[in-house]
Amino acid sequence: MLARHYAYRIIAILILLVFAAFFFGPIIWLLLAPTKTDSQIINQTPLAFGSFGTFGHTFHQLISYEGDLVLTWLKNSAIYSFGGTALAVLAAIPAGYGLALTHFVGRRALLAITLVVMIVPATALVLPLFLEANTVHLVGTVWSLILPFGFFPFGVYLAYIYFSTTIPKDLIGAARIDGAGEWGVFRRIALPLATPIVALVAFFSFVANWNNYYLPFVMTYDNSQYPLQVGLPILLGSSPSINPVAATGGQAVIYRPEMAMATIIAIAPVLLVFLFAQRTLVAGMLAGSTKE
């Protein structure tokens, strides 16, 4: 009986290790790839380490692509993501507060609508959004991305859950009796207590904005407006070592190591936040589950 128990356990751990290799392997490979030259990537074992010198060289090659275009993309990603996140927080926190702690006609209906829109995949709205932005001539401007990014029903839902579970209704009632107006109650009582939820909403919004591909792909026209996520496939298309039909002009600088480098830069901000905010994250993912 006991021997059998241990056998199960060992088999389970072996299976888990295989899957850990599946999930982690690609990340390790990606981190090692820029330390090697293009031919080393092909000829050495996939998880070999090259040298730091090559790593630096790869970085310079990537940056020199079309006169630091990659840095422009990185800057664009930052502007769109932070702009959208700021707007999402500004909208979601008061909205969640309002849904949780004030009473007005249609509150339940609004709550239901928020939940429904939260579940609808964001990409389903991309083309309708484009048509809308087109009629009001926002396409190709920063606003065509920041405004839709600011629309973040999941954030409203998180804020709603937070305010309805952490702030006692009596506290709000007491403040009202003391003569505080609606705005005063929100500013003096709800806001000071809202720090954790602001962080959570900002985090989820930032990750979603940073990784968004379809919306900026549709909304931006010009090379210099792309965020990094949209830029990656452009790099891919211009790389003769990956795309055999790419124009092999004399100035091609993007090979496999540069491509891997660009991918690392594209994921680095989100990866860093993941590493440092793991606890918060998990709490957020479970926000619904603990509320049964």
Add this chain to the structure above:
Amino acid sequence: MLLCLGVAPTVYAISLALRTSHGLGVGNFVDSYHLPEFMPAFKHVLLFEAIWLVSQSVLVVSLALMVHNLSRRVSATFRFIFYLPGAMAGAASVVIWLFMFTPTTSPFAFIEHALHYTLLANTVTPANLPVLFAIMAFWTGAGGWIVVMHGALNNVPTELIEAAEIDGSNVFQTALRIKLPLIRKWVVYMLVLSFASGTQLFVEPQILGIATGGEVPPQWSPNQLAYYLAFQLDRFNEAAAISVDLLVFGLLVAVLIVWRGKLFEVQ
């Protein structure tokens, strides 16, 4: 008053969806349906969904059950490793998998060699595409769901499991008869949400198409077809019809969850 800020975009999005479908009438829906690429695009996505959802539910539940049986610290490490690829959604994950699918660069090349693949073009074939997209989707998404399932398993009372073990139930029996029924709701939730997001496939086929020089047609998925119609052929109306199809689909799923699932009952 404060509400307008957060709720206005919600109403705006819904009115937008209504306006698109109303202003165009049914004609565009019929036209888009008769396009030669219409049915294949939806078939591709459904096949991908079938492969992805079945493998994801089996694997996520089994992995969550295995992780949950480990000591706290080991379990946390595994969960973190599984979860990490979640940071790499979007174009970045497709680029990574492009290298993983290329036999000359991949650390998983032994699998590709076992299948007698020597070139990226051997891996990325029309018949393989749904499986490849399923692997990518599993890689980025499964970890998050494992964490959720693990959380749900934590809510299973330990007395219940101990009682079953005293009654002579082995690991598999406990998992199947006691733990699984108690987390079933979460499995359904995962299936429905994944299904809705799976219909939206866009960046994956798009990038694989670039990298293979046209092995993946630019109308492979419904979203790609809509994009292609709108921006390559200037047929915005039919494109809008397809995106409304997808939107209605997503809305149906959402309404189903919110009304039937009772998952979000907070009060």
